[in-house]
Amino acid sequence: MTHPGTLVLIMTAAVLAPLLVYATQRRLSVPLVIFEIALGILIGPDVFGWAHPDKVTDTLAHLGLAMLIFLAGYEIEFADVRGDTLRRALWAWLVSLAVGIGLALLISGGEMFKAFVIGTALTSTALGTVLPMLRDRGELRGRFGTVMSAFGAVGEFGPVVAVALLLSGRRPAESAALLAAFGVLTAGAVFWALRPRSRWFVRLTERTLHSSGQFAVRFVMLLLACMLGLAEVFGLDVLLGAFAAGVLTRLVLHRAAPASSAEVLGKVEAMGFGFLVPLFYVVTGVEFDLDALLHHPGTLLLVPLFLLLFLLVRGGPVYLFAPRDLSRRDRVALPLFASTCLPLVVAITTIGLDQKLLGSDEAAALVGAAMLSVLLLPLLAMRLRSPAAGRGRTGRASAAAKESEAW
Numbered sequence: 015m016t017h018p019g020t021l022v023l024i025m026t027a028a029v030l031a032p033l034l035v036y037a038t039q040r041r042l043s044v045p046l047v048i049f050e051i052a053l054g055i056l057i058g059p060d061v062f063g064w065a066h067p068d069k070v071t072d073t074l075a076h077l078g079l080a081m082l083i084f085l086a087g088y089e090i091e092f093a094d095v096r097g098d099t100l101r102r103a104l105w106a107w108l109v110s111l112a113v114g115i116g117l118a119l120l121i122s123g124g125e126m127f128k129a130f131v132i133g134t135a136l137t138s139t140a141l142g143t144v145l146p147m148l149r150d151r152g153e154l155r156g157r158f159g160t161v162m163s164a165f166g167a168v169g170e171f172g173p174v175v176a177v178a179l180l181l182s183g184r185r186p187a188e189s190a191a192l193l194a195a196f197g198v199l200t201a202g203a204v205f206w207a208l209r210p211r212s213r214w215f216v217r218l219t220e221r222t223l224h225s226s227g228q229f230a231v232r233f234v235m236l237l238l239a240c241m242l243g244l245a246e247v248f249g250l251d252v253l254l255g256a257f258a259a260g261v262l263t264r265l266v267l268h269r270a271a272p273a274s275s276a277e278v279l280g281k282v283e284a285m286g287f288g289f290l291v292p293l294f295y296v297v298t299g300v301e302f303d304l305d306a307l308l309h310h311p312g313t314l315l316l317v318p319l320f321l322l323l324f325l326l327v328r329g330g331p332v333y334l335f336a337p338r339d340l341s342r343r344d345r346v347a348l349p350l351f352a353s354t355c356l357p358l359v360v361a362i363t364t365i366g367l368d369q370k371l372l373g374s375d376e377a378a379a380l381v382g383a384a385m386l387s388v389l390l391l392p393l394l395a396m397r398l399r400s401p402a403a404g405r406g407r408t409g410r411a412s413a414a415a416k417e418s419e420a421w
Contacts, residue, residue: 021074023065024300027053028292045143045388047356050292051381054299065300071293078294079361080256081286083174084238086357087260088279089141090167099161099337103168106335110137111176114327128376130180131366135380136320136327137176138358139169143388144351158344158399165332165352173358174257178250181365192248199244200258207265219271219278230271230278234263253361298360298381306375307382313375320383325391329353343399350395359384 031049038044057065067075115133122128144166145159153159178196179189222229238259245255263282267275307313329349336345363380366372 020065020068020071023057024054024071024293024296027057027296027299028289031292031296043393045356046292047143047295048385048388050295051299051302051360051385054296055302055304056299058300058302058304060302060304067297067300071297074290075294075297076252078286078290078292078297079364080238080242080252081290082294082357083253083256083361084260084263085283085286085291086141086170087257088264089145090163090170090261090264099164100168102335102337103164104172106165106331107137107168107172109331109335110328111172113331114323117323117327127181127369127371128366130176131362131372132376132380133327134173134176134180135355135359135362135384136323137169138173138355138362139166139328139352140354140356140358140388141166141170143356144354144392158340158348161337161340161344162348162351165348169328169352169355170358171257173362174251174253177362177365178245178254181251181369181371189250192250193254196245196248196250196254200241200262203241203258203262204265207262208269210269216271216274219274223274223277228281230267230274231281234267234278234282237263237266251365253365295360298364302381303374303378306373307378310375313379316376316379317382317386320380321386324353324355324383324387325349328355347395347399350391350398354387354391356381356384356388 028050030053031046034049035044035046054065056062059066111133114136115129118129118132118136119126121132141163144162148159148162175193178193218227219230221227238256241255241259241262242252243255245252245258267278271278307317329352332349332352333345336348340348359380363372363377367374367377
């Protein structure tokens with residue numbers, strides 16, 4: 015380890031972040047991820063200069079990214095996002111992608127792969143940030159919650175597929191063929207996951223749930239490793255494998271051990287949100303190019319520009335394709351929620367930086383705009399809907415529920 019104190023500093027920041035959420039929640043609702051990235055910036059080279067990423071922290075951060083996307087895949091309930099609503103969500107995202115890449119070509123001066131990175135980042139939705147807010151207000155199972163789940167699910171799944179197609183470094187036709195082959199194998203895995211599990215699977219899951227065996231947790235980690243390996247074999251981005259693993263895990267656990275699935279997921283989330291995911295976000299903050307953002311006026315001006323583009327590129331098509339049975343307030347609030355992003359923006363800009371397709375200044379501006387979207391857009395959407403939505407509230411959100419906005 016080149017900098018032995020870096021991991022200690024990163025984990026210290028990870029511990030401080032929820033404390034800051036708890037300390038500020040009465041006055042200001044700030045998502046946990048904002049504090050994680052901000053603390054990473056503070057301890058990073060551009061401020062105090064205490065933390066310097068090395069091979070160990072970079073490897074753990076990549077594992078954190080995989081776990082983040084895995085949990086995103088697990089979060090989505092495809093059974094709730096079918097029919098006309100799903101078709102509208104798909105069309106809205108496809109229009110967003112076309113518009114996003116077109117505008118990104120103008121911003122990038124015609125650099126195709128840079129435009130793919132920026133354009134794809136503009137189409138994402140932070141479903142894991144939005145859904146807990148609706149759950150806390152007792153609206154997740156209502157009409158608006160179902161619509162938001164559909165548009166948000168496509169806003170997470172679509173960019174992951176687009177990254178696999180557009181940023182693999184191959185010709186689109188070749189990437190599409192490999193993606194189709196990966197999809198066939200994944201469909202086979204889904205068919206397997208939907209088959210009834212043997213009684214021994216259930217018994218072993220329950221018997222080892224509170225022992226050192228932890229069979230179900232190890233099985234979930236095996237699924238994740240297999241799908242990451244399969245994506246690697248096909249030359250696709252690991253984000254796709256991680257997302258597919260999350261979907262498969264939900265199917266297997268809910269089919270094989272429904273009584274224990276919540277507890278198993280809790281253990282997996284403990285590994286993810288307790289260690290790997292916050293480490294990824296803190297490292298993102300450490301590597302954040304604050305100097306490029308603050309000392310180049312042009313880069314700083316990109317932050318409000320990208321925030322506006324999130325609203326236009328992602329929010330505009332969502333508004334146009336929103337179901338007509340929604341109220342006017344809901345049709346305006348839906349694009350605000352759908353334009354809320356950060357996790358996939360961080361993930362996509364990380365890929366762009368690793369492949370040297372994106373400059374650190376542009377990546378910093380995109381992440382900065384995404385952080386503002388998480389801070390501002392859900393608040394505006396909730397205030398806009400509060401007169402109509404107040405009847406659906408189940409009470410004031412608990413601190414634990416607020417802290418569930420982990421990614």
